[in-house]
Amino acid sequence: MNTKVLVAPSPHVHSGDTIQKNMYGVVFAMLPALVFSFVYFGMGAIIVTLTAVASCYLFEYTIQKYLLKGEPTINDGSALITGMLLAFNVPANLPIWIIIIGALVAIGIGKMTFGGLGNNVFNPALVGRVFLLISFPVQMTSWPKPLGFSTSYFDAETAATPLALIKEGLKKGEALSSLMPHVPSNMDMFLGNMGGSMGEIAGAALILGLFYMLAKKIISWHIPITILATVAIFSGILHLANPEAYAGPMFQLLSGGLLLGAIFMATDYVTSPMSNKGMIIYGIGIGFLTVIIRAFGAYPEGVSFAILIMNAFVPLINAYIKPKRFGEKRK
Amino acid sequence: MSIIVITILALCAIGVTSAIILYFVAQKFKVYEDPRIDEVEEALPAANCGGCGYPGCRGFAEALVKADNIDNFLCPVGGAPVMAHVGAILGHEVKAAEPTVAVVRCNGTCENRPKTNSYDGAASCSIAASLYGGETGCQFGCLGLGECVDACNFDAMYMDEETGLPVIDEDKCVSCGACVKACPNDIIELRKKGPKSRRIFVSCVNKDKGAVAKKACSVACIGCGKCVKECPFDAITLENNLAYIDYNKCRLCRKCVVVCPTHAIHELNFPPRKEKPVAADTKTVKPVVSPKAQTEAKTNDSKEETSDNK
Amino acid sequence: MLKTFSIGGIHPAENKLSADSAIQVLPIPQMVSIPIAQHIGAPATPVVKKNDQVKVGQLIAKSSGFVSANIHSSVSGTVFKIDAIVDGTGFRRTAIIIKVDGDEWMEEIDRSEDLLKEITASKEEIIKKIADAGIVGLGGATFPAHVKLSVPPGKTAEVLIINAVECEPYLTSDHRVMLEKGDEVLVGTQILMKALDVKRAIVGIENNKPDAIAHLTKLAANYQGIEICPLKTQYPQGGEKQLIAATIKREVPSGALPIEVGAVVQNVGTSLAVYEAVQKNKPLIERVATITGKSLQNPSNWKFRIGTPVHDLIDAAGGLPEDTGKVIGGGPMMGKALSNLEVPLTKGSSGLLLLPREEAIRKDSKNCIRCGKCVSVCPMGLEPFLLMVLAEKKNYERLEKDAVMDCIECGSCSFTCPANRPLLDYIRLGKGRVGQIMRSRK
Known part of the structure; x- marks a missing residue:
């Protein structure tokens, strides 16, 4: 044997479960709903989702790297979940700048101020959503009508929720x-x-x-x-x-x-x-x-x-x- | 206009009512506290390190005020001056305590003490120590996981990456004893600081028989007893194959350092020996002395020392 | 629906690689090192000295208290020295090292293979013989067997439970013993029943060993009062308290012994050792262990003499694989990683597991994401995430209040944690400290 034997306290095996597996499992479970929203709202849904996810990743990485000066852990998938949940919680024609503000509040205030994943008290996506709901009530409550796949973003007809x-x-x-x-x-x-x-x-x-x-x-x-x-x-x-x-x-x-x-x-x-x-x-x-x-x-x-x-x-x-x-x- | 008057009056009324309630409540729930506690706390360094054995400076102050005699109390951070001040407040005579400093009694560097296995558990000395004898053949020495460094509140310790051993910054060490408590193998000891910080100590805690100890670590104390015979002041005792220097008896003559066959006895902060430029290397603040330099110094030393003795 | 325990539990990959390999006899080594502390309790006191001649089965160290056990020579030869060696615990401790010379047994030991079903010894004689033979719990806890059989006054045993669960992944020694020594195990069970004055014994076997269940069920028809109880495979069913909960649906109260609910648990291997001690006068000098590992050439089961070095067993199974990262004495969940291969096999060695390096090395631990999986798998209903934090912060008062002493160190929490946190490492440390504090309070 060329290398030294390892010694560690028991147990010596692990289930192989990881944070990533759980997080991506949740993401996978969200896919059907995502597909539905694409079908009903078309381009708008895609743009909202991409914006939310991308800005959540960006904010998490930036804050971890430059403000907390730590090793960024964006691979754990939690930013992806926050981004998707934030997108799920807003109308499919929300102006992009509002989504970015929502992502900043979700990640920055909802998650990172508490010390990152595992330490936050409130669900980050909800913090972002409620912040937007209170700050931009008009935009947040004018829902587009689910007309089937359309490429238009702003000029959709609106419909109130039941x-x-x-x-x-x-x-x-x-x-x-x-x-x-x-x-x-x-x-x-x-x-x-x-x-x-x-x-x-x-x-x-x-x-x-x-x-x-x-x-x-x-x-x-x-x-x-x-x-x-x-x-x-x-x-x-x-x-x-x-x-x-x-x-x-x-x-x-x-x-x-x-x-x-x-x-x-x-x-x-x-x-x-x-x-x-x-x-x-x-x-x-x-x-x-x-x-x-x-x-x-x-x-x-x-x-x-x-x-x-x-x-x-x-x-x-x-x-x-x-x-x-x-x-x-x-x- | 009247609205403003009413507002002001209402506010005043609320304020007065609250003040009256507060006054009575404060009277009702008043707890008597010896005013000297505050005074003593003021005199303490407010490091809240727990080195005195009490929960923070406040707890220590309470204990001091309660005690009839404060001779057995010591604030390790403030040392004698602070205790004298406290004594003055409380009207006690205080003996001057000798300043002490933490000393790491292990020189089992990666080079001196080869690893036989590698530890892969949680990074805590206590866990490793309760699990097994450690990564090397020596089950008494430093485990190198830095629990002492974590325990230090004064930034006076760090782990030397190269040797894998903790290093104490004497200037910052306040001798609070937190590292001594943290070390599961009792390697760190508070020793008398000594004149000009000069100290001599056995840098080993291995209680195994000589051959086993030597096999595990090239600079282990093998319990040969040469230093015991050499010491003119009976300061060295040998127990369980391990020599120990009583710092109250040691007169810093450095004879034991020279005779130790494994260089397990370290001297700190001494000037270089006369006529021996090589020995200058041994003058180091770190307890870890480069073995090579020491060996060279030793060869010279032993010759000189023998001639001196004659 | 098969029986099992109700709180927590996990199901790690079983990997019973050596289940079909019949028990082989390991050659006697040239030198054995027999530690004087192979059991829980006070170490035995050596009664031989350097250069003494000893025979197989001769007493070499005497039990030094009630909770202690005799140690017998497993070989014949000369006492080479009595010295401190690194043993399976990872610490340097006293052992009697014997140079082997021939294989001469004590006369009173019956070495025939005949099955002796007739139990002639009385209750007291049985317990005395078990104590004399130095029998300890062979499941791995190594608690002296005679102590468990001496029911304290005021308590009565109602049922004997034989632990044939072997819930640890990889290990198969109990499985093979049941298949090859079924009758002996059942006679041993009857001896234990007689010693305890109970009319009922339950053998709990997990249903991943259908052949053992079938074999023992067939044999048990010839023995009065022995039931075979198949159990759903779930770790840690081999834990004493979990096994009692699974078989007779009684929960041993926190801090109490199984006798509190009228149960006594003994391992199936112990049962075989009891048979040999009582019927054949053979002290505990050999036992069966599994040598296993995914990269090992020949995972197999061996009967070895106590004190044989670990590398002898590894060599017998085809030598140490290149990729070995960890050598574990026992199973992967509760076994102890060995720091070198000179370590002697002892009474508690139920197996030896060689884990490949990639599998053995721990992943970096991450922030706790508070998923609560450790809470849901803990078989004792504790909150491992909380206990770990408390142990890290040295908050021993709250640790005690949150029942850290109930922890059975099964490792289910660390096994499950998706953030790879070393939960059990810290909990075990905290448990040790709290135990010290509680003892000093008495």
Whole structure:
């Protein structure tokens, strides 16, 4: 033997799992939704996605290299996810400069100020999205109509989201039953034929991604399922209490960014709890807050805010919700 | 106009009410603290290094105020002057303590102590030490993973890339003992700084039998006892195949340095010996002495030394 | 649905390369080094001195306390010296080095291959014989067997569980023992049942060894009270607490011993050693180990004399492969990396694994991405990511509160971590320190 034997503490083998594998697994799971958005929005979606991803990479690299003076770790794929999620969360005809600002806020403020991947408290893409939503409400809420693949970018017709339609209608004092015929059918919403942000419209594609991530064990079922179940149950109760003011659970599940949020945003490793029990509490919190904001808040859509609020509770959940220990006395 | 008046009045009312509440709350929850604690803390260097064994300077100040006798307390950063000041505040007499400095007692460089395997675990000396005997044949020596350097709060240590050993910057070392505690193999010792920083010490902690120790490391103490016989002041003791120099008894005559067959005894900050220009190389701040230079110096030394003794 | 434990667990690649290789007998080396500490507890006290003549099976070091074990010579010859050598633990420790001369056994040892089913010894005699023979847990933990069999007053054993799980990847020695020495193992089990006064014994075998399950199930029909329990393959099922949870659905409370829930666990290899000690008067001087590795010419199973140097075993299996990066005493999950190849094989050596360099070398560790995978795989329900940080920060109080002492050091967390963090390295360090603090408090 020409080289010296290695000595290290056990275990001596590793599963071969890496951060990259997990990150690119998530990216792969997002592809169906990306394809759907290309089909519905055409060129706009492609431009938005490319801009978001490229600027996220650029900002991460620049900040790591020149501000933190460290070894850039852009290969880990997390910037790609942030970029794609940011793109998924904006209208497909958003001006490019706004996207770049969103990427700067997402990476710069949402992630790097905390010390980079693993240390951020809030989901970076959501930080970027909410920043844009508050700063540029007009641009952020004029969604192009999903007309099928088109090469035009700015002159697309706009369409309100189903949730916004209802919120507006209810504000004017109209009854829900008279508004429902104007919103897309459940089937249309499931297949993405509605107004909305780039990646949130196609429920079917998002669910496909969920199954992929569950099969690959990238995420566990706890967070997405509890969020969806909580929203379904809670909005169902409201709907039963007053069917004229609150839409039914199926509509709530398919509308807005709920599926996108539950499947891809809330399940972000860094900003979600570590234990299964904690994940369930976190999921219930998000579901509950989403319905509250949608039903009683000023914004028609509440998923982003709900996730950000629950992100803030994650350290607390981690500190107090411990996994069940082996041999622990049951009360 | 009236709006402004109302605003001002309202603000004043809120302020006064809050002040009254605060006053009573402060009275209710008042905790008496010896004012001397603040005074003592003020006198301490505020390094919060923990070298004294207490959690930060505040903790040390509390302990000092509570104690009847502060002879056994020492702020390693501030040393005797600070302790004298503290003594003055508290009305105690303080004995002057000798300044000490950290010393690395291992010269197992990559060259002197060849590696027999390579460690691939987490970069922590404690982990390596609890796992096995280390990368070389010597299971007592420096593991070279730098836990002492990490422990140093005063930037007084660094790892020498070439030798793989830690080096102490004497000027910066405040002798807080953090590295001594951090080292799992107890290699680092706080020794008396000595006049003009001159020190003599055995740079080895290997307790193996001579042959085993020598095989593992060419500059190991082999427990031959020559230095014990040579020392005119009974400062050297031999235990478990390892010589140890008591720095309180050592008079820095340097005779032991000359007789050591493996050059395990190091001298620091001495002027070059007379009539021996070669020996100038041994004058170095680093505890690690180039073995080649020392060997040359030694050959000359031993001749001279023998003639001196006659 | 097969039984298994419910919390955590992983399924590393099994790589049981040597499963079909029958047990061979390793030639006696010219020199053996028998460490006096091959077990958990106090090292034995040597009772021979330099130049003494010893026979195979002769007592050479005496148990020095209740938790300690006798050591017997595994060869006949002359005591060459008693000196400190680097042993499997990686530290220089005392060993008795014997120069081999012939192969002369003590007269009372029955060396025939006949199966002796009749158990004549009484309960007390059995425990005494086991203690005299220096039998320790052969699964790798090397806890003296007679200590486990001496049920403390106030407690009663209800069931004996035989650990035939062999959940470590690569290792196959227990598997081969079951296939080739099935009857002996089952008689040994009955002896252990008699020693414990229990009417029921469960042999837990993972279902990646269907031939062993079939073979023992067939044989067990002839023995009263022994059940064969197939288990779903999952690491670390060989852990005592996990095995009890898997077989009888009882959880040993934190900090307690298995006897708390009425169970005693012994390894299948121990069972064979008990048979040989009680029925044949043979002390623990040899055992079976696997030598394996992907680049090794001939992964195989060998019966060796205790004290044989590691390189003898490697040579027997075709020599050290060029690309070897790490030599591991035991399995890849909990085994110990050896620092040289002169190390003697001991009572606890269940295998030797040669890992190629590329596979052995650790990848750089990255930031924790808080994915929670370590939490979900921990079989003790701990939070490895947190324990590692606490150990790094030397926060021993919180480590104790977060049950670091429950850690069984199975390595599932480090194995799983996508950021390659050395979780177990730090947790083990913290556990050691907390253990010291807890002992000093008493």
